[in-house]
Amino acid sequence: MQAANRVVMNTGLLYGKMLVTIFISLYSTRLVLSALGALDYGIFNLIAGVIAMLSFLNMAMTLSTQRYMSYNLGGGDMEKLKKVFNASILLHLLLGLGLVLLFEAAGYFLFGHVLNIPPDRVPAARTIYHFMVASAFVTIISVPYDATINARENMLLVALTGIAEALLKLAVALALQRASADRLILFSGLSAASAIALLLFKRVYCSVKYPESRIKIGRYKDKALLKEMFSYGGWNMFGAVSVVTRNQGIAMILNVFFGTIVNAAYGIANQVNAQLSFFSVTLMQALNPQIMKSEGQGNRERMLKLAMIASKFSFALLAFFAIPLLLETPFVLGLWLKEVPAYTVVFCRLILLCTMVNQLSVGIQVGVQSVGKIRKYQVAVSLLLMLNLPVAYVLLRMGLPAWSVLASALGIEIMTCAYRVKAAEKLIGLPVKTFLRGVVLRAVGSVLLAFCIALLPYRMMDEGWARLIATGAASTAGLACTLHWLGLSAYETGKIRDVMTKALTRIHPRLAVIKKAA
Numbered sequence: 001m002q003a004a005n006r007v008v009m010n011t012g013l014l015y016g017k018m019l020v021t022i023f024i025s026l027y028s029t030r031l032v033l034s035a036l037g038a039l040d041y042g043i044f045n046l047i048a049g050v051i052a053m054l055s056f057l058n059m060a061m062t063l064s065t066q067r068y069m070s071y072n073l074g075g076g077d078m079e080k081l082k083k084v085f086n087a088s089i090l091l092h093l094l095l096g097l098g099l100v101l102l103f104e105a106a107g108y109f110l111f112g113h114v115l116n117i118p119p120d121r122v123p124a125a126r127t128i129y130h131f132m133v134a135s136a137f138v139t140i141i142s143v144p145y146d147a148t149i150n151a152r153e154n155m156l157l158v159a160l161t162g163i164a165e166a167l168l169k170l171a172v173a174l175a176l177q178r179a180s181a182d183r184l185i186l187f188s189g190l191s192a193a194s195a196i197a198l199l200l201f202k203r204v205y206c207s208v209k210y211p212e213s214r215i216k217i218g219r220y221k222d223k224a225l226l227k228e229m230f231s232y233g234g235w236n237m238f239g240a241v242s243v244v245t246r247n248q249g250i251a252m253i254l255n256v257f258f259g260t261i262v263n264a265a266y267g268i269a270n271q272v273n274a275q276l277s278f279f280s281v282t283l284m285q286a287l288n289p290q291i292m293k294s295e296g297q298g299n300r301e302r303m304l305k306l307a308m309i310a311s312k313f314s315f316a317l318l319a320f321f322a323i324p325l326l327l328e329t330p331f332v333l334g335l336w337l338k339e340v341p342a343y344t345v346v347f348c349r350l351i352l353l354c355t356m357v358n359q360l361s362v363g364i365q366v367g368v369q370s371v372g373k374i375r376k377y378q379v380a381v382s383l384l385l386m387l388n389l390p391v392a393y394v395l396l397r398m399g400l401p402a403w404s405v406l407a408s409a410l411g412i413e414i415m416t417c418a419y420r421v422k423a424a425e426k427l428i429g430l431p432v433k434t435f436l437r438g439v440v441l442r443a444v445g446s447v448l449l450a451f452c453i454a455l456l457p458y459r460m461m462d463e464g465w466a467r468l469i470a471t472g473a474a475s476t477a478g479l480a481c482t483l484h485w486l487g488l489s490a491y492e493t494g495k496i497r498d499v500m501t502k503a504l505t506r507i508h509p510r511l512a513v514i515k516k517a518a
Contacts, residue, residue: 017159021166022275028166029271030336031173032187033264040184042260042267042341043117043125064233065147067369069212070292073151081212086220087229088144096140103133116255121184128188135192142199145206148213153289157205161198168194235378236369242382249389250405257396261341268337269347273355276321284314288366295370303367304430309492310363312439316483318359319447322352323475326451327458328468343402350406357413360440361420367428368420377423384416438489446479446487453478 033041068084107129111117117125149157172190176183206213247270254262287310294303325332329348333340368377391412392405424430454475461467484493 017162020163024166024170025271026275026336028169028173029268030338031170032176033268034338035173035176035179035183036187039118039260039264040121040124042262042264043121044128044184044188044267064229064236064369065144066150066288067232067292067372068229069147069151070289071296071370073289073293073296078212080225082216083220083222083225084229085144085148085212086215086217087222087226088147089141089215090217090226091230091233092141092143096137099140100133100137103129103136107133116259118260124182124184127185131188131192135195138196138199142203145199145202145213148206148210149202151289152210153286154209155286157202161202165194165198168198232372232374235375239374239378239382242385246385246388246409249386250392250409253389253392253396254402254405258402262343262402265341265344265347268333268341268344269351272325272333272348273351276318276325276352277355284310284362284366287363291363291366292370295367300429303370304428307363307367307428307430308435308439310366311360311435312363312443312487312492314362315356315359315443316446316479316487318356319443319450320476320479322356323447323451323454323479324468324472326352327454327471327475328463331463331468346403347406350403350410354406354410354413357410357417360443361417361424364420364424364428364430364435367430368424371428373427377420377427380419380423381416384412384419388412442487442489446482449482449486450475450479 036044065084065088068088069081072078072080072084107126111122111126111129169191172187172194175190176187179186207215251263251266254266287306291303291306291310294300294306326349329345330340333344333348368374388405388409391408395404395408396402421430421432421435425432454471457467457470457474461470
């Protein structure tokens with residue numbers, strides 16, 4: 001129960017952070033969109049997206065380093081842990097320098113031949129690009145520290161820095177309201193400065209708190225480990241590049257055919273998706289170390305069980321908020337934004353559906369990462385994801401609407417999810433029939449039933465606050481009931497009951513007695 005309690009405590013901390021940051025971030029986005037306007041906001045999302053795609057690379061690289069650190073923490077090898085950290089520092093320093101050179105060189109080509117930006121805003125766009133490259137470098141070289149924090153399961157620090165980041169974004173958004181200078185340049189400069197300050201703080205904290213995170217490359221140099229981590233991290237990053245290429249490639253193709261206004265809609269849709277995904281991402285952030293440590297301890301059975309539970313619960317958590325939003329997208333966007341750019345509603349719905357499909361296999365993806373045999377797996381997944389780009393180009397050349405690109409992305413995501421499950425059967429011994437029955441059928445069946453329940457008030461009432469509240473209440477109650485009776489197995493129900501009882505005991509002994517009696 002000790003590991004379960006740690007997961008509960010870490011999840012609670014992360015959800016507390018999320019509840020604070022999600023509202024701050026959404027309000028900040030509204031202020032920024034109002035201050036910049038749809039055109040400049042579209043430019044920022046297009047240019048920043050070229051560099052912000054490094055956030056996906058950052059997550060992949062963090063997961064790669066975390067895999068080695070969690071694996072060795074599970075095995076109790078502290079000397080190896082120090083070697084892992086120092087090898088990671090060297091790898092990410094070289095990678096950061098390489099990517100800075102690559103992006104600065106690519107900038108000349110992007111601005112001269114690819115991006116569709118009004119001529120009078122090109123100088124501002126170039127300035128944004130340089131700001132984003134600088135912050136990306138700091139982000140990359142800070143990956144070993146992020147991995148250390150996650151592997152050590154210090155979710156209190158993650159929560160505090162997340163809240164601080166949201167508050168800094170709000171401060172930047174408020175500063176834009178009174179700015180007399182070019183707001184687009186000011187926004188990108190302040191955003192980059194905020195990111196750099198937070199990342200530097202993490203580096204200083206880890207160096208003081210965790211002995212293995214002190215840089216001593218000469219003392220802990222291990223060529224064999226460096227080669228192994230380079231190979232593993234390289235293939236993992238190759239997989240992340242495919243996600244980045246898919247996301248930003250779609251943005252560029254939309255820009256070529258429709259201009260920056262559609263990029264504003266695409267950026268807003270991704271913002272909404274990111275905020276809702278916090279719920280499932282938060283769960284995975286708490287479970288990832290336990291999945292990897294289980295493999296490091298040689299407990300494959302526990303690792304697989306945790307991976308399947310993570311997939312089911314991650315999908316269900318996202319569905320709690322996705323169902324009412326899918327139905328009430330026009331009303332919610334109208335409340336949030338003063339002006340809703342064209343295509344935003346359909347973009348939001350399709351991107352959210354893509355994310356829901358991905359969540360069905362998210363725990364399995366971490367399970368594969370924990371084993372480490374990922375070369376063929378990453379190549380196949382990457383090719384499937386990058387298939388989005390030629391398909392998107394062909395569809396738009398045929399004269400189809402902008403949303404057709406994301407509709408095809410949903411179909412490709414389903415194919416990719418099916419491949420991940422089949423590959424996991426070979427790589428980590430995933431029992432496919434058990435996964436399909438216990439995770440996919442139970443989770444998807446529960447969500448579909450809850451969606452049908454939520455349709456009742458949606459069909460019977462006029463658009464407005466009352467219908468939004470009724471739809472949300474119906475979907476929440478429906479999903480809670482369907483998950484309890486259909487979605488959860490007896491083992492999962494028992495574990496949830498045990499964890500809740502233990503958590504209540506920590507708050508007050510009488511609460512646990514009441515819960516047990518109920």
